[in-house]
Amino acid sequence: MTTYESEVTTRRTFAIISHPDAGKTTLTEKLLLFGGAIREAGTVKGRKNSKHAMSDWMEIEKQRGISVTSSVLEFQYDGYHVNILDTPGHEDFSEDTYRTLTAADSATMLIDAAKGVEAQTKKLFKVCKMRGIPIFTFMNKLDRQGRDPFELMEELEELLGIRSYPVNWPIGMGQSFAGVYDRKEKRLELYNPNNPKDIDVISVIGPDDPKIDEVIGDAGLVAQFREEIELLDVAGDEFDEKQIKEGHLTPIFFGSAVSSFGVQTFLNHFLKLSPYPTPRESSNGVIDPLEYKHFSGFVFKIQANMNPAHRDRVAFLRITSGTFKRGMNVNHVRTGKSLKLNQPTQFLAQSREIIEEAYAGDIIGLFDPGTFRIGDTLVEGANFEFDEMPHFSPEHFSVITVKEALKHKSFEKGLQQLTEEGAIQLFKTYNRHTEQQIVGVVGVLQFEVLEYRLKHEYHVDIQLERLPFSFARWVDGEGEAMETFKRMQRNLVTDRDGRIVVLFENDFQMRTAIDKYPDLQFFENSFFKSRV
Incomplete structure (x- = not known):
């Protein structure tokens, strides 16, 4: 090997x-x-x-x-x-x-x-x-x-x-907890309630070994244990x-x-x-790390301000094949540009250290000046992309504004970075005289985290005004049907890539719109893969 x-x-x-x-x-x-x-x-x-x-x-x-x-x-x-x-x-x-x-x-x-x-x-x-x-x-x-x-x-x-x-x-x-019996290794691990870290391990020939009676000392407990093991052996699934x-x-x-x-x-x-690093589906077919030796990986997470003193941003990359070496040049498939990766890190939560190399299966952090998005593929050699990241329709929405106009620049920077790291989804109202920014989240606690992080990481106080919507659906279509929809449909917004999204208060509203516009397609996410 x-x-x-x-x-x-x-x-x-x-x-x-x-x-x-x-x-x-x-x-x-x-x-x-x-x-x-x-x-x-x-x-x-x-x-x-x-x-x-x-x-x-x-x-x-x-x-x-x-x-x-x-x-x-x-x-x-x-x-x-x-x-x-x-x-x-x-x-x-x-x-x-x-x-x-x-x-x-x-x-x-x-x-x-x-x-x-x-x-x-x-x-x-x-x-x-x-x-x-x-x-x-x-x-x-x-x-x-x-x-x-x-x-x-x-x-x-x-x-x-x-x-x-x-x-x-x-x-x-x-x-009455006395310990556990390891069915594969045929050994007993005894639990000491006064000092749980002090674990006595005793090898036995099986559940009927008299040693178990000696060390447990409770005849009823041992009898029940043996009945349960017998039931598992007879009626339970095999390994x-x-x-x-x-x-x-x-x-x-x-x-x-x-x-x-x-x-x-x-x-x-x-x-x-458990398995070692498994093959992944890509636009070029299956990438098996033991067969495809060139470097490849995908960004599954972006985290801003892991080190508040430096206000930095880190992209988390899962290496799917090959060997990563510090300073190597890779292709950023979405942008078509070549990148040199100079400061790769590995983590223990917030702590990190620069590494010289890493292998398929490893998770590394890349300094991100705003280059990466969740789902980006980085490769060495031939270009291909891995499957898109899961992306879900928000269920809670709020109009977001900054309390102090002088903080507008910091506010916009914070919103952009938190959107790119996937903490929130950001939309803008469509065809309105006064443009509003709307935050969409999966769970309401995300609003609290958003408010906290904008205040403590970007020194911005915000105002959130809850909206009555529960569904967001991306809309795809062309021609007169799409133009009519954009002209007539209420509660339209655009996502960060300018795609049309419609917000609904309830399932009835959503079904009515779908029936009314049969020539359009409504999707649960921005990748247009999960049709309603």
């Missing part, structure tokens, strides 16, 4: 998805601890002077105790080069999460064992399912009283339509690596992220079972 092949096959790039408060940021930090990337985990919801989660670097995240933007975390572990994409759990920031998932080769689905599959988990799972990527499940908070493990497995199948194979199985739960890689079977791991119990076991299994 060549150096390039070994570099690619030891890469693991995955996203963590969950409903808010399932413990996602905590799990992320424990993985970083095991990887030696940090020495001490932060607190997700800490007081003013306490440490904050390493992945929550934005000031508003620290104050609110939530993740509002995806972050990239990279570390080495046991010969693997791991890239974690930590995504916002809150549904109001789902568009950022959806785009980030396009850069992942697999996903870890974190579920609160007391609550089961929740709404946001279902939404994010669907995106993973559409992409056909492997999904690994971590049932969290086993040290608290939760639901029956069989119920949780049944819910995965009923609500998500995915079969499951528990790699390990809990002995007890909540106050099937092919089914896992195709996203049809999810391996389940039980543990507690906050106490670090089961996290390292999960990491060890995950790295062996």
